[in-house]
Amino acid sequence: MVTETHARGALVHEWIAQSGGSENVFEAFSEMFPQADLYCLWNDSVGRFAGRQLNETWLARTPLRRSKVAALPFMPATWRRLEDRGYDWALISSHLFAHHARFGGRADLPRFVYVHSPARYIWTPDHDGRGASLPLRAASALLKPMDRKRAHEGAQFAANSAFVRERVASTWEVDSRVIFPPVEVESIQAVPSWRDELTVEEQAVLDSLPEGFVLGASRFIPYKRLELVVAVGERAGRPVVLAGRGPELDRLRAVGEAASVPVVILEGPSTAMLRALYQTTDLFVFPAVEDFGIMPVEAMAAGAPVLAQALGGTAESVVPGLTGALITFDDHDEMGPAAEAAMATGRTDRIAHARTFSRGRFEQEIHGWVGR
Numbered sequence: 017m018v019t020e021t022h023a024r025g026a027l028v029h030e031w032i033a034q035s036g037g038s039e040n041v042f043e044a045f046s047e048m049f050p051q052a053d054l055y056c057l058w059n060d061s062v063g064r065f066a067g068r069q070l071n072e073t074w075l076a077r078t079p080l081r082r083s084k085v086a087a088l089p090f091m092p093a094t095w096r097r098l099e100d101r102g103y104d105w106a107l108i109s110s111h112l113f114a115h116h117a118r119f120g121g122r123a124d125l126p127r128f129v130y131v132h133s134p135a136r137y138i139w140t141p142d143h144d145g146r147g148a149s150l151p152l153r154a155a156s157a158l159l160k161p162m163d164r165k166r167a168h169e170g171a172q173f174a175a176n177s178a179f180v181r182e183r184v185a186s187t188w189e190v191d192s193r194v195i196f197p198p199v200e201v202e203s204i205q206a207v208p209s210w211r212d213e214l215t216v217e218e219q220a221v222l223d224s225l226p227e228g229f230v231l232g233a234s235r236f237i238p239y240k241r242l243e244l245v246v247a248v249g250e251r252a253g254r255p256v257v258l259a260g261r262g263p264e265l266d267r268l269r270a271v272g273e274a275a276s277v278p279v280v281i282l283e284g285p286s287t288a289m290l291r292a293l294y295q296t297t298d299l300f301v302f303p304a305v306e307d308f309g310i311m312p313v314e315a316m317a318a319g320a321p322v323l324a325q326a327l328g329g330t331a332e333s334v335v336p337g338l339t340g341a342l343i344t345f346d347d348h349d350e351m352g353p354a355a356e357a358a359m360a361t362g363r364t365d366r367i368a369h370a371r372t373f374s375r376g377r378f379e380q381e382i383h384g385w386v387g388r
């Protein structure tokens with residue numbers, strides 16, 4: 017049994033951004049194992065993991081930390097050279113090469129790898145535009161055999177969805193168990209009205225939004241396909257609110273200006289504002305093909321019906337007829353009827369179903385897995 021009183025552990029993550037689903041998992045690990053040492057390639061968060069010593073690699077002291085693509089060729093070897101401090105186990109959060117991690121070259125160290133996905137822009141570039149460049153495609157031919165070989169070094173694997181488990185099996189040719197990531201369901205549901213938690217200025221913004229709006233929220237990047245949220249609003253005859261930030265902002269503004277329904281864009285909403293939007297919207301729309309997709313679960317936790325992508329991890333969290341509806345978003349004629357079907361589901365069912373993805377459930381399953 018792996019416990020903090022009987023074993024010394026190491027927690028490993030790729031790089032640490034200010035926000036992100038994989039960072040949420042790593043943060044949960046750090047709170048579950050408060051005595052474990054933390055490792056990452058570099059840390060770009062501000063104030064996150066305060067009070068904990070984060071061990072960064074040599075890449076953190078170079079300009080390479082500002083370009084993941086440029087740093088990528090150096091990552092596999094870097095992960096193989098972590099210092100051996102007498103660890104008894106390592107729990108690794110991996111979406112690129114962190115599963116390569118070795119401490120002092122030790123082959124006997126029990127390693128538990130939580131897989132967000134095998135590197136998408138190496139193994140499945142059709143799901144991630146970053147893999148479309150010629151240099152990365154050329155590098156992938158060399159990196160794939162090594163990546164698969166490292167996965168056969170005796171670690172145990174858990175995938176964040178059945179969708180990712182299938183990808184782990186087809187790319188690395190290893191089996192894994194499914195442990196859904198933690199969603200802050202308890203925190204969301206602890207506040208009956210998130211509007212009351214907003215600043216006066218935020219309350220004014222929330223109150224100014226058009227009634228019956230359709231909500232889309234995520235980073236403003238291409239693969240999130242937020243223009244399809246606008247298309248759903250048009251087909252359903254409802255105004256649209258897009259919440260987030262990112263490089264697609266100007267393009268999404270242009271899409272909104274050309275739309276046949278009102279489109280409001282809220283840049284960088286606070287956590288409280290996002291949760292208030294979940295509680296206020298008539299429908300949350302999530303068109304992206306995701307490995308899991310935390311936001312649809314957050315929306316259901318707040319009581320919102322969800323219209324989500326039928327491909328990928330969202331097909332494992334959204335239950336058609338109970339909490340929402342699933343479509344591929346390829347046929348725009350399906351959008352209106354699907355939106356109505358999602359909104360016909362019951363609020364109580366959505367809230368109850370979201371609890372199956374809680375932080376408490378995640379911690380119990382992780383302890384059960386690592387404890388073996």
